[in-house]
Amino acid sequence: MNATIIDPLQGDFPEVIEEYLEHGIMKCIAFNRRGTLLAAGCADGSCVIWDFETRGIAKELRDSDHVAPITSVCWSKDGHYLLASATDKSLTLWNVSSGKNVARATLQQTTLHARLHPSSSAPSICLACPLSSAPILVDLNTGNTTVLPVSVSVAGPSTVSHSRNKFADGSSPFTPTAATFSKYGDLIYVGNSKGEILIMDYQNKHVHGMVSVQGGAVIKSMVFSRNGQYLLTNSNDRTIRVFENLLPSKGGVKALEEVSETLGCELEVVEKAKMVGSKCLVLSREFQDSVNRSHWKAPCFSGDGEWVVGALASKGEHKIYIWGKAGNLVKILEGPKEALTDLAWHPVHPIVASVSLAGFVYIWAKDYTENWSAFAPDFKELEENEEYEEREDEFDMMPETEKVKEEDVNEDEEVDILAFGKDSAFSDSDLSQEELCFLPAIPSPDVPEQQEKCLGSSSKLEGSTPSGSPLSEEAGQNEQEVNPGSSLFEAVGNSAAEEVATNGRVKRRRKPSEKVLELQADKGRKPSTKKKCAGKQSKNKNKSGAQENGTGELDEYVTDERN
């Protein structure tokens, strides 16, 4: 963001759950390139796009014919398209703004991870990693599929469309593999079941180099950092490895060919590949859970590549580990006791979104601390005590120095109010088409009944307790407790509370400010971090214990029809 006064320590890591998103059962998530939208694939085959700023649903992508649970979602670089893979072996490409399904392909096996080609010049090419066979390049428009080689001895690709999982080297078909594009899509990195990373040319599928991961364990997933400088692998030996990418971002193929040439032709194919590979990737760090020796799920980098995050793949636990690039464990985030199915770090902010088995998306963010120097223009936060030197004229009636202060600034300097600098975080844009950052927010019309209510009440400026609600008595009482100072509460539920129902039980909650927490503590109420808002009462004012959760806790969603 170009606002220079936002805390520069933004490049930090999250600490607490800020809120959670609920909509059906979500299985997998992906942020768009700028982190303004979050796509979630659901168990009912639909994809939901959340507006991350308002934490509300911006769009639902739904096709009534296809209801198989989604296994992965991936945004195109320009944000216009979303690729979703499902358990019915299909891959669907959605146009996000129109909400229409623009392409579909069906493969031989269910795809676990699908990724769109990063370059805008190949908008319909995607890389699909099926459950237990070699990665496939799919052209969604034509339906052509190309199975990628999974070991060095294979000379070239097999371009038979709809090929069965045959490998020229005769290896068993049920070998899980992982694959990812390089930053600009000119190279493909494939990790196979022998723990080898193959670096191949995207155009001709020729394997240039190979890196053997120590231990030879099956590689389950691979992902690059956003700047393409680091590659992360998650292996079956319960270790997350980070490799440094020595190839240049652009012109990687050329560099590889040069290296190949310098090595000459005398070397045997595999040996040569290994030598080339060693010039491409260098093991930088390894991360393990030495205590429990658990497997990892969905490891990835932070947006700036400074942090590595991974979740424990254990049932009944929602634990997220954050390491610094140097290898030190900095934080363990512990969520509610539900297994974690997917994880994503926000591209720009220190925010992590994690999906639990129950289908909720938890948003983790930094704990809010007051910035004391913000409260007055001349406040300055000090790291340590400073000795204050009094000026000679400090206590004069009219200190000389103060008179001089105003003229410090050169008032004749040219001021430019129009030019703005490029956003450095997104300088790698190679887009020919304009990027889609936001979906238009169309206000959903108020229900007419509400309109009457509001006309009625707004004419009575001396507020009266709302009537006609089944909870009106309680509501009345509670509102008296709450009292005129209730502007201190974060009032979320206004008369549009019914909207909650129509939006499919969308529930959002902002972190309460310190004052609110204090007040609530005083009144003996605890803020609940998790409430299943299933109540669909027609004139719902205060959701008190009359509902299914029956906790009797007063929901702090105070309405505004107050005095």
Next chain:
Amino acid sequence: MAAGGGNQPPQIAPYRPYRLLRTLTGHSRAVSCVKFSYDGTSLASASLDKTLIIYSSATLDTIWRLVGHSEGVSDLAWSSDSHYVCSASDDRTLRIWDAHNGECVKTLKGHSGFVFCVNFNPQSNLIVSGAFDYTLRIWDVKTGKCVRVIEAHSDPVTSVHFIRDGSIIVSGSHDGSCKIWDAATGACLKTLIDDKVPAVSFAKFSPNGKFILVATLNDTLKLWNYSTGKFLKLYTGHVNRQYCITSTFSVTNGKYIVSGSEDNCVYLWDLQGKNMIQKLEGHSDTVISVSCHPTENKIASAGLDKDRTVKIWVQDA
């Protein structure tokens, strides 16, 4: 339409003065705010007569009259796609109107005092409002829910504005302070001014988001660099002691600062030179609001109760 004062700094082209084109008399009480839409096709005005009017910017015909508020309207804002208008009213609500059909789409309730100022964020999925209950509220446009309440000030909030990427909000208040808030967390990021007197009557970001134009009730307009916390330019000559007069940047033909004034005139200053370039006379009461067309050299101004008109000024070709 007297031409501006004595020393004009050397300019690239001689300054072409603005002249009165039309006077629009649709309101029956003081006009509180006037704004051109971002696409330049429409003009909206809000009034203490509880209504808003949307005009065609080209023909200046009235297109819609937006009726629904039960008390006077103090401020209005256009969404970035120029499809919706949000109004802030003394009936403590805000209303979102569809500018294409004149219907009220949503009513935002939650403030406990007169809502005084409103603005959309550039993405137009959020609305920020400031009220006499001393708070700022951020609303979700789609659902109408209040997403955040910020206990911002200790006196009525007079002005709120989002920066061009929607990440921070500037607010001004009668308590004399001008503060900057993080839109995502509601945290106070900076206090630009914190003197008790004079009251800050208006605050707005420059188009590139690097500067803030702040008006205070001591006849002064200042252009601040909020990162350094120092003001760079000072504009005076107008009268502003009582009302929250809006000012704006004119960038279509040279860079100017335009503001209303309590001496019934519209003032134009050269942005760099700070000298007053022109004083537009014609209103018969305080000019409370001004707005510049996004592409044409057109200014709209609104007058208070003794005047009740919206005047359109243009530069001769």
